[in-house]
Amino acid sequence: MTDSSQPTGAAAFESAHRLSGGRPDLTAIDPHGKPAFDGDKKAGKKALAGLGDELADLQERLFATRAVGARHRILLVLQGMDTSGKGGTLRHTVGLVDPQGVAITSFKAPTEEELAHDFLWRIRRALPEPGFVGVFDRSHYEDVLIARVRELADPAELERRYDAINDFEAELVDQGTVVVKCMLHISAEEQRERLLARLDDPTKHWKFNPGDIDERRVWPAYREAYEIALERTHTEVAPWYVIPGDRKWYRNLAVGHLLLGALQRLDLQWPEADFDVAEQRARLVAEEPVA
């Protein structure tokens, strides 16, 4: 990263983690890597904290555009195996911006009502309003991941879903949404350590589900499902980023930069006043005491 021709800031993380198209080989992406950052954990945490002011400023600008009827919004999609750090990313990275402007939806196994509708029905209902940073903790991608691995949908339906997802995301982008899709990529060994750590700590038992071990045992099938989904739904308008997740601090820093880059691309300006500032000031200055 010392070569001055290399991208820096958000562009460095985008360029390091954006898929290039075709079927990705997840075994070739090091979950322990930190290719867009030269420093250690301490420096990485400091760098993340250092993003806070700019993230908060841009998020407030985004929120302000609501007032003038703009339709911009961010949709950050977080996908990954159990313990890959979706929750930690929410806390440490998304937690850097004003909670007023954030709308988080955690998708669980679909309810009976949700199953009675098309898989995108519940997703559409959860879309952020204009001005918001929406975050999906799991998403419509579960419907081509666990659905593929556990054969909850037949092959023709899976095919239909990849296309439906691409159409849906293109529609969102057309409406002014910036879609940022992150796969948090951890190693099976790291997952084992994290699951063991949950078992060792009684305050973490509520996060542990014996079913997580069953899912883990079909890890190669999930890897394949991810690789297919990433290939089929990595588009120019809604690209995928694969974020190495074994180092929590790097994962947080990388997602922070992707969020920053998304906000920067909107080139958000503070809305112009739709009133005469001097006139309003005069009203306030001249007024009789009101209380």
Added chain:
Amino acid sequence: MTDSSQPTGAAAFESAHRLSGGRPDLTAIDPHGKPAFDGDKKAGKKALAGLGDELADLQERLFATRAVGARHRILLVLQGMDTSGKGGTLRHTVGLVDPQGVAITSFKAPTEEELAHDFLWRIRRALPEPGFVGVFDRSHYEDVLIARVRELADPAELERRYDAINDFEAELVDQGTVVVKCMLHISAEEQRERLLARLDDPTKHWKFNPGDIDERRVWPAYREAYEIALERTHTEVAPWYVIPGDRKWYRNLAVGHLLLGALQRLDLQWPEADFDVAEQRARLVAEEPVA
């Protein structure tokens, strides 16, 4: 606060700001006061930051109770005149806890669809799920505040609404919700300063609405509407707190303590594992490599 018989921590703020019943006289409550805290602004900000760990721990326990089917939730209601600091409280106080466990709803002027229903319809739809800290930035109280001042409802309907609110909140409490109602109490002079500051700063123009000055001109009518609403809806199960709001740091600290007190009263324990920890550990330790 040096008298050792005085309450400390959350209890000190609750005792200082909880209404005692009957018609409150808001002119007798100093908006610049800081009765539950001895220190200055710097110490107050430090004290608020110092609440962060305990708030985050208790909020996570609350969230964890979802996993075992508990029905507890917090509903923090923020009311106050324009610029009274509802947004700042969200950012600085509510922002201390994990955004995953927070559900914020900002109520604006009702839509046509909302107006076609009873005033509590949109409120019920926005209630937090069990395990969440829900925050209402404005609330059903607008329907007895602006509705009274601007005669959007006739006197009989207003009477009905006070009773309906009490029934509704009692129902919430019966269901396991802790309801914390805060009126952020600022002086008219402080509001004028804050409105002028918004006019002076182009990055704040989007927050300014000329209609705010019109509302300000009927300040005494709002004060009366608040006093009546506070009297009619201050109940044992869902009491009101009037928080001095002229000092932003004190307001944040006070609401932080009320939120802390609400969480403490739930006496939240980490859920017991519903699986055999040793058995799950053995499954993980003994397994063949999965990837």
